[in-house]
Amino acid sequence: MLYRDVPGLKILRAAFIAEGVAYPLNWTTRRIAGDALPAHCLVSGHVDPGIESGTTAGADSPSSAPIAFEMRLPTRWNGRFFYQGSDDTQEDVPEAFGRNTGAGGFDDNALSSGFAVLSSEAGRPAAGPGAAGDEAGALRQAALGAQALIKTYYGKRPDRSYFVGCSAGGREGLLFAQRWPALFDGVVAVAPILRGTDAALAAAWTLQRFTAAAPRARKRQTVLSRAFSMEELFMVAQGILKQCDALDGVEDGFVMDMAACRFDPAALQCARGKRKGCLQKDEVAALADAMAGPRGPQGQPLYAPWPWDPGIAAPGWRAWNLGAAGPGSEPDPRHLTRVDQVLARALAGSPGPVPNALALDFVGDLPRLQAARDADAAFVDAPLEAFRQRWGKLLLLHGAADPVVSAWATVDYLQRLRRARIDPQAPGDMEFARAYIVPGMNHCAGGPATDRFDALAALVDWVEFDRAPDRIEAHGSAVLRDESRPLCPWPQVARYRGEGDVHHSASYVCR
Numbered sequence: 001m002l003y004r005d006v007p008g009l010k011i012l013r014a015a016f017i018a019e020g021v022a023y024p025l026n027w028t029t030r031r032i033a034g035d036a037l038p039a040h041c042l043v044s045g046h047v048d049p050g051i052e053s054g055t056t057a058g059a060d061s062p063s064s065a066p067i068a069f070e071m072r073l074p075t076r077w078n079g080r081f082f083y084q085g086s087d088d089t090q091e092d093v094p095e096a097f098g099r100n101t102g103a104g105g106f107d108d109n110a111l112s113s114g115f116a117v118l119s120s121e122a123g124r125p126a127a128g129p130g131a132a133g134d135e136a137g138a139l140r141q142a143a144l145g146a147q148a149l150i151k152t153y154y155g156k157r158p159d160r161s162y163f164v165g166c167s168a169g170g171r172e173g174l175l176f177a178q179r180w181p182a183l184f185d186g187v188v189a190v191a192p193i194l195r196g197t198d199a200a201l202a203a204a205w206t207l208q209r210f211t212a213a214a215p216r217a218r219k220r221q222t223v224l225s226r227a228f229s230m231e232e233l234f235m236v237a238q239g240i241l242k243q244c245d246a247l248d249g250v251e252d253g254f255v256m257d258m259a260a261c262r263f264d265p266a267a268l269q270c271a272r273g274k275r276k277g278c279l280q281k282d283e284v285a286a287l288a289d290a291m292a293g294p295r296g297p298q299g300q301p302l303y304a305p306w307p308w309d310p311g312i313a314a315p316g317w318r319a320w321n322l323g324a325a326g327p328g329s330e331p332d333p334r335h336l337t338r339v340d341q342v343l344a345r346a347l348a349g350s351p352g353p354v355p356n357a358l359a360l361d362f363v364g365d366l367p368r369l370q371a372a373r374d375a376d377a378a379f380v381d382a383p384l385e386a387f388r389q390r391w392g393k394l395l396l397l398h399g400a401a402d403p404v405v406s407a408w409a410t411v412d413y414l415q416r417l418r419r420a421r422i423d424p425q426a427p428g429d430m431e432f433a434r435a436y437i438v439p440g441m442n443h444c445a446g447g448p449a450t451d452r453f454d455a456l457a458a459l460v461d462w463v464e465f466d467r468a469p470d471r472i473e474a475h476g477s478a479v480l481r482d483e484s485r486p487l488c489p490w491p492q493v494a495r496y497r498g499e500g501d502v503h504h505s506a507s508y509v510c511r
Helices: 132-154 168-179 196-213 230-248 281-292 315-321 334-346 367-381 385-389 407-419 455-465
Strands: 009-017 040-047 067-074 080-084 116-120 160-166 186-190 393-399 433-438 472-475 484-487 494-496 508-510
Touching: 009 132, 040 132, 067 132, 080 132, 116 132, 132 168, 160 168, 160 455, 168 186, 168 367, 168 393, 186 455, 196 281, 196 315, 196 334, 196 367, 230 315, 230 494, 315 334, 334 367, 367 407, 393 407, 393 455, 407 433, 433 484, 484 494, 484 508
Parallel strands: 080 116, 080 160, 160 186, 186 393, 393 433
Antiparallel strands: 009 040, 040 067, 067 116, 472 484, 494 508
């Protein structure tokens, strides 16, 4: 393999990994997450500015900074390229084994299926509201370098190229579809961060309301983690199920019809003098305000509301919104750090101090954030017409109990795509994008959900065999191992057929 024949690439390491030697690792636990990986060539290095391969459809200037990457090239290649979206919780380049979607994504990986896989540090947002161009340029740079490397190693370019990512990685996939639609044939975006600034506003709004309802310690300091106990959140989850579980035709422990569930936490409010087995008035108010989403000075909504789903009692939801509930838990909500980072980027160069999540003023600070909010809105409203015309396919998936990005934001994005002006005479699939809501699932995975699903296989079927996924089979993982349900394209809902095992996917139809 002649590395000098790949323009713009600097190879720092290249090694052959024999079959059965390496294993996929869960990035969070650092534990082995699946069977041994197949034989492959492991390459790491930098993609330098100025790489060209003639495959791009965009004209933006690439970022000037070299982009670190890792690539794995299997001996038994299936002719496909897989770009693994960024994991915004990692500072280093993730291992490039092609994490798939849901809870099974680590072990059901693309490399084991024969894909050539790339991961990179591209996509890390820079400071300021106008940084999306640098972010996207770096992503393009890395993708072009990987495709050139594939051509050098295998003697031809990939037959098909796919991008799969969650959260920030999901947003990256949508950036490709917008700006360089010729680079990928299909994109899977799970819980994509669309209106990132507004999602941070929503998180700050939630933290402030939960803090106001939290008890105070001996030194009069508010203990946010005690705003709701685990027992109280479980009570809320049971209340949601009591009101909304049967909306799909059967009580099975899932709220399948997200749109029809209009839960009111006031149903759980304590009667006068009662202290246990119910919620206090300030807790009810805090929960209702938080789930409704943030409001501006004139009462205008600043972000989407949050769906009512029993996954509110899952550890993942608590970790983001409340923090520690007992020994071994994270002491502070994850949102405290994330919101502060978003505000620092959005207000970079802006006069005045940068507030933290708990001090954010939803009247005084809102004008300072408008430039960042406008940039996010432009991203959400950008059409994908060029991607559609070249027969590109987009799968959106989102957990109904996601505490980071509201599932309603993804539904809104799909509806915007469908309302966009499309030339009926132009080539391409009129229905090129579909969205699937995963009841109970937290951010990317987890929760009382059938969160083990293979969206990559569904995407390949759609791109290569024109079989649009009318349902995606999903199974329980750590929480509900014996459950299976179909994930249905929005706005369809998985409804019980009236017969059969209520715990099995075959007993449900999408309609």
